[in-house]
Amino acid sequence: MRRFLGLLPAALLALHASAQTPEATPTPAPAPPPKPPAMAMVKVNDDTWIRLGFLLQPQADWLQTAAGGYGQNLFVRRVRVLLGGSLTKDVTFFFETDTPNLGKTVAGTKTGATMTVQDAFVEWKVANEFQLGGGLFLVPLARNTLQSAASLLTLDYGTYSFSFSAPLQNVVGRDTGFHARGYFLGNHLEYRAGIFQGQRDAAGRQAFRVMGRVMYDLFDTETGYFYTGTNLGKKKIVAFGTAFDAQKDYFAYAGDAFVDWPIAGGNAVTFQADFIHYNGGRTLTALPNQDTLHTEAGVYIGAAKVTPYGIFELKDVHNTDTGDEKRYGIGLAWFRNGHNFNIKAQYLKIDPTVGPSLNQFTVQMQGFFF
Numbered sequence: 078m079r080r081f082l083g084l085l086p087a088a089l090l091a092l093h094a095s096a097q098t099p100e101a102t103p104t105p106a107p108a109p110p111p112k113p114p115a116m117a118m119v120k121v122n123d124d125t126w127i128r129l130g131f132l133l134q135p136q137a138d139w140l141q142t143a144a145g146g147y148g149q150n151l152f153v154r155r156v157r158v159l160l161g162g163s164l165t166k167d168v169t170f171f172f173e174t175d176t177p178n179l180g181k182t183v184a185g186t187k188t189g190a191t192m193t194v195q196d197a198f199v200e201w202k203v204a205n206e207f208q209l210g211g212g213l214f215l216v217p218l219a220r221n222t223l224q225s226a227a228s229l230l231t232l233d234y235g236t237y238s239f240s241f242s243a244p245l246q247n248v249v250g251r252d253t254g255f256h257a258r259g260y261f262l263g264n265h266l267e268y269r270a271g272i273f274q275g276q277r278d279a280a281g282r283q284a285f286r287v288m289g290r291v292m293y294d295l296f297d298t299e300t301g302y303f304y305t306g307t308n309l310g311k312k313k314i315v316a317f318g319t320a321f322d323a324q325k326d327y328f329a330y331a332g333d334a335f336v337d338w339p340i341a342g343g344n345a346v347t348f349q350a351d352f353i354h355y356n357g358g359r360t361l362t363a364l365p366n367q368d369t370l371h372t373e374a375g376v377y378i379g380a381a382k383v384t385p386y387g388i389f390e391l392k393d394v395h396n397t398d399t400g401d402e403k404r405y406g407i408g409l410a411w412f413r414n415g416h417n418f419n420i421k422a423q424y425l426k427i428d429p430t431v432g433p434s435l436n437q438f439t440v441q442m443q444g445f446f447f
Contacts, residue, residue, distance in 0.1 A: 117446070124166040130159030130447025132227050138181075141435040152181035152188070154233075155226060157195065159447050170199040171214075171302070177249070196251060200302070206259040210302075213253045217269040217290040218320050219351040220304055220333040221371055222250055227445045228416050229306040230347050231408060232423050235371030236390050238351060241322065241329060244361040245276050245286070252286065264298035267291065275324040276360065284325050292318035307384070308337050309377050309415055310345035326358025343379025347386075348372075366395040375410070384410045388425065401430040406437075419443050 117129040134154040139147045156179060160172040175195040181188045198212030215223050221238040239250035254273030260266065268291050275286030295315040299305070308314065314337040322329040331353040339345045351371045357364030368391075375386030390404040408423035420442050427435040 125163060127160065127162035128447065130161070131445070132157040132159065132447075133444045134226075134441055136232075136439060136441045138440075139438040141437065143433055143435070147436075148182070150181045153179040154441060157226075161447070164199070167202045168199065169202070172197050175249070193248060195248065204259070205264075206261060208258050209255070210258070211255045213248060213251050214256070214302070215250055216247075216252050216273060216322070217256070217258075217271065217288055218322050218329065219331040219353055220292075220316070220318055220335055220349065221351045223302075223304050224306045225303040227443070227447070228303075230349070230375050230384065230386055230410070231306075231373050231388060232421050232439055232441050235351060235369075235373075236404060237353065237369035237392055238371060240353070240355055240364060240367075240369065241327075241361075244327075244357060244364045245324075254286070258302075260298070260300055264300055265294045267294070267299070269320075276327075286322070286324040288320065288322045290318060290320035292316055304335075305337075306349075307347045307375065307377065308345070309384075309412055310339040310343060310379060313338055325360040327356065327360040327364070328358070329353060329355045345377040345379070346375070347377065347384075348374045365397075365400065367400070368393045368395075377412070382412045384412065386410065388423075398430040403428045416443070417445050 118126055120126040133156050136150075136152055136154040138150045138152070140150075141147050153176070155175055155177055157173055157175045161170065163169050172194075173196040174192050176190050176192050178188045179190055194213065196212075196214055198210050198214045200208050200210040202208045217223060218241070219238060221235045224234070226234070234250075239247075241247065242250045245252065252273040252275065254271055256269060256271030258267065258269040261268075268289070270289045271287070273286040273288065275283065277283050293316065296313040299314065299316070305312075314335060316335045318331075318333045318335075320331045322331075331351065333351040334349070336348045337345065338347075349372065353369045354367070355364050355369070356366040370389075370391040372389045373386060375384040377384045386408050388404065388406045388408070392400065392402050394400040404425055404427050406423055406425035408421060410419060410421040412419045420440070422440045423438075425437040425439070427437065
């Protein structure tokens with residue numbers, strides 16, 4: 078014991094000296110990489126959760142006037158708050174607000190911050206072949222009327238895709254009511270059918286508005302409520318659809334085709350055509366008998382993340398030249414971060430049969446998360 082106690086100080090000194098040498102000093106572990114921000118989601122369990130999203134589209138616009146010169150606007154085309162989620166295993170919901178055209182001057186008056194409820198619906202998935210929904214939603218007339226504003230190929234929807242909206246007092250192409258939708262043949266065949274509020278008389282006794290749509294996807298399938306305007310080479314979509322819309326004397330029918338196809342080198346081509354015939358009859362006198370066409374096409378260049386695109390639109394009002402016009406234009410979209418962040422620039426020529434031709438130049442930035 079005395080020998081051990083005598084050697085202990087020397088052993089401690091030797092241990093202390095060895096601990097100071099670089100070889101004995103442990104190398105600190107590298108700091109872990111920062112974690113990505115958590116998704117804006119509140120999750121109760123696997124069947125019940127809520128997700129928050131946001132869409133912002135600042136825009137600059139120069140529109141030629143019939144008197145000459147250009148009206149100039151710097152404004153916010155859309156600012157939306159999105160809320161979606163699952164209430165139970167088979168019941169989902171979607172809610173969205175919008176403050177459209179914030180700051181835009183129309184007829185000498187600057188548009189203020191007026192928030193509207195844009196979408197608000199709940200869906201019960203009884204089976205893949207039958208999903209029942211109710212609320213306020215985009216109506217199933219044509220592909221373009223059912224696309225998400227956050228995933229468009231071009232700056233905006235077709236000029237005539239929502240011609241029914243104002244006469245039917247809709248909320249930007251949306252109507253209140255109930256719908257059913259479902260999928261067959263391995264999700265390739267889709268149907269949508271609905272009964273909607275439409276136009277009401279003073280006593281609210283007007284016949285309801287009825288709509289129906291079928292679409293077939295030849296390759297990849299689409300089962301969400303909203304269609305995508307371009308998938309940027311991530312899907313192989315070839316789809317054809319047809320639909321009808323009717324309330325008393327008013328009726329409309331539509332046909333559409335959509336191709337979104339990846340090609341070599343991370344590139345892709347996108348094409349869409351939507352034909353809609355409207356006849357307001359005695360029910361919607363502000364919507365004359367007319368044929369409309371919206372077409373758009375673009376080529377996504379994956380290496381540069383850009384898409385040059387073209388637009389051609391046509392409106393032909395029956396038995397008169399008043400209201401007839403053609404619109405054609407070109408644009409360039411830079412999908413820096415896909416649909417989450419992009420910048421688009423577009424030139425459009427507005428060529429009415431009656432009246433002077435007008436030019437429009439527009440630049441839009443988009444920030445989106447959901």
